[in-house]
Amino acid sequence: MRDILTLLSDSQFHSGEELGKEIGVSRAAIWKKLKKLESIGVRVHSVKGRGYRLPNKLTLLEESRLRDEGLNSTVSVNIQFETGSTNGDLKQYINQNGSLPALFVCERQVQGKGRRGRSWEGGVARNIIMSFAWGFEGGVAVVEGLSLAVGVAVANVLDELGIAGVGLKWPNDVQVEGKKIAGILLEMVADQDACQVIVGIGLNVEMLDDEMSAIDQPWTDLASRLPQTPDRNRVLALLANELVAICENFSNGKGIEYYQKMWQKRDVMLNQPVTVTSVGQQLKGTARGIDAHGALLLERDGKIESLHGGEVSVRRQNQ
Structure with missing residues (x-):
């Protein structure tokens, strides 16, 4: 799917013959790919005699663009178009002794979970679905309160992007003026002397109303609050770098107590x-x-x- 989406990402018309030639498949195969895109929620305009186009330009996630945006060079990157769960993929990577820190992202997640087992919808190639892993020495006590510090990290990135009114709701929600814009889920792979923590973040960049109709709480996204939708590669690089800084602090003894006042400045429930x-x-x-x-x-x-x-x-x- 990524191959045809890349060709259509410029929002210009492309004929079935042109698309087939670029990808190296028949026009019939192109038609099947387009139907698959539509079935997973990607809107494709079809005009007889002109071909196919997306209604809006699309920027896909790419490691080279992440590096250009300043992603920390120590972070290993894995980008997939579609997967069940980036947290699940990263857990398997850790079990296979993959190098850390690591960042796993995708354009579409089909089995994503939020807190308390809730499903999380992320659309296709419009939002940020990321999992970040870091290895800590000293056991689980070192990472006490890490999820709250991650909330501070997400809020810092939203500040940098120009989002006003960012608040934190205990324990793991990030809000803008009372509407949820991001959620955080931590998982741990631990033994007696060390632990690896997986930080899962879902951030609404550009949501569609029909995809969010089942959500039972107010929500918002970056696109509706900024003059221009930001490049997800930039947002992702900023998030990952903030997580590197936080994990380094926790590793060096600057834990949740260090972030306590930062968190409470954004506490939307304080004294409520x-x-x-x-x-x-x-x-x-x-x-x-x-x-x-x-x-x-x-x-x-x-x-x-x-x-x-x-x-x-x-x-x-x-x-």
Whole structure:
């Protein structure tokens, strides 16, 4: 699919004969490829006598472009057009002793998962679906609160892109003016002395309304908030470099306590009445930020409780 999408990415008309010649297949094979693109949500305009075109220009992810955008030279890169899960692919890569740090990305993910097992829709070649892995010495205690620091990293990138009103919602959502723009999911491959952490990030760059109709919360994207949709290669390079910096800090002892104030400056729930839902119970109280371990501080009946991650969601009581 990538081959024909690359040819159509200029949004100009291309005849079936031209496309077939470029790819080295028959016109019938081109027709099947175009039907496949349409079946996965890519809009293709067909005009008799002129050929086929995409309604808008498209920029695909490429390692050379990522390097041109300044991606850290130590990061190994794997780009696929379609995969089940970049987190799953990266986990397999780690099990095969692949070198770290590593960045796995794709243009279409068909089995992506967010927190609590929810599916995550990313469209085709319009958003960022990425997984980043780093190896830590010293066991799992070293990475306590890392997911919150990753939220700070994503917020920093959005700042650099010119997005205003970026907020963080404990534990793993990034919002813009109350609407979700990115989600974070961490997975760990650990033994006694070391652990490898996989950071999965889904960032809305350019969403289509019909693809998001099933989402049960307000959402937004970069395209609707900037004069021009940014090159995903640039955004991805910025994100990966921020993750390198954070992981280096955690490796050197600058953990979540170092990022605590940065996170709380963007805390959208701070001092708000909230309902915290976990398995089998609901707790109502007032959110009072996070502690030095990244736990949510919940005030109930004049007492502060520390709530850790896992199967926990936070909603304002008036939502």
